[in-house]
Amino acid sequence: MTSEEKVRVGVLALQGDFREHLAVLRELGADAVPVRRPEELASVSGLVIPGGESTVMDKLSRTFGLREPLLDAIAGGLPVYGTCAGLIMLADRVLDAPCGQQTLGGLDVTVRRNAFGSQLDSFETELPMPVLGQPPVHAVFIRAPVVEELGERATALASLEDGRVVAVEQGNLLGTSFHPEVTGDYRFHEYFLSKVRAA
Numbered sequence: 001m002t003s004e005e006k007v008r009v010g011v012l013a014l015q016g017d018f019r020e021h022l023a024v025l026r027e028l029g030a031d032a033v034p035v036r037r038p039e040e041l042a043s044v045s046g047l048v049i050p051g052g053e054s055t056v057m058d059k060l061s062r063t064f065g066l067r068e069p070l071l072d073a074i075a076g077g078l079p080v081y082g083t084c085a086g087l088i089m090l091a092d093r094v095l096d097a098p099c100g101q102q103t104l105g106g107l108d109v110t111v112r113r114n115a116f117g118s119q120l121d122s123f124e125t126e127l128p129m130p131v132l133g134q135p136p137v138h139a140v141f142i143r144a145p146v147v148e149e150l151g152e153r154a155t156a157l158a159s160l161e162d163g164r165v166v167a168v169e170q171g172n173l174l175g176t177s178f179h180p181e182v183t184g185d186y187r188f189h190e191y192f193l194s195k196v197r198a199a
């Protein structure tokens with residue numbers, strides 16, 4: 001697919017801030033559609049899993065009959081970008097998850113939910129991200145997870161000053177602890193769309 005063609009991408013729209021991602025992706029020229037049903041998932045060339053509440057998203061993915069199709073899509077190489085709760089959904093291992101919470105997996109990482117505790121529930125910082133160049137990304141963290149353990153197959157794209165990893169890539173999968181959809185800096189979504197076009 002050439003970069004001029006309008007690429008069709010989905011945003012998992014079971015719960016969370018899917019509308020913000022749809023708006024960003026449309027602004028970047030993509031044909032962005034909400035995904036709530038297996039047929040809708042089958043029609044897209046890439047998928048964003050938004051922020052929200054991963055425990056609820058987990059339950060709803062099963063209620064909507066999307067869990068198995070999502071697992072198949074990830075295993076089949078669909079480019080998927082998970083932000084915050086979406087990163088948790090893509091993680092192979094989760095700490096501080098309530099009993100019974102399941103993820104989709106795919107990213108060889110261990111994430112800790114709500115890693116910043118109550119005082120730093122939400123914060124913003126300038127985050128150097130070499131893959132996006134200059135300037136650093138203005139990153140907004142909202143009850144965010146961190147990557148506590150990076151498996152061999154995953155690569156860190158950004159870390160906090162204390163070394164904790166907050167953005168990862170592995171093949172067609174991308175994950176960020178923070179929310180680029182709320183800052184007006186769309187470079188990370190552009191990076192995701194370039195992966196979709198190249199897939």
Ligand SMILES: NC(=O)CC[C@H](N)C(=O)O
Pocket residue numbers: 050051052053054055083084085086088113114142143144145
């Ligand atoms: N902003 C977010 O997506 C928060 C994630 C939420 N704490 C969870 O565990 O799913």
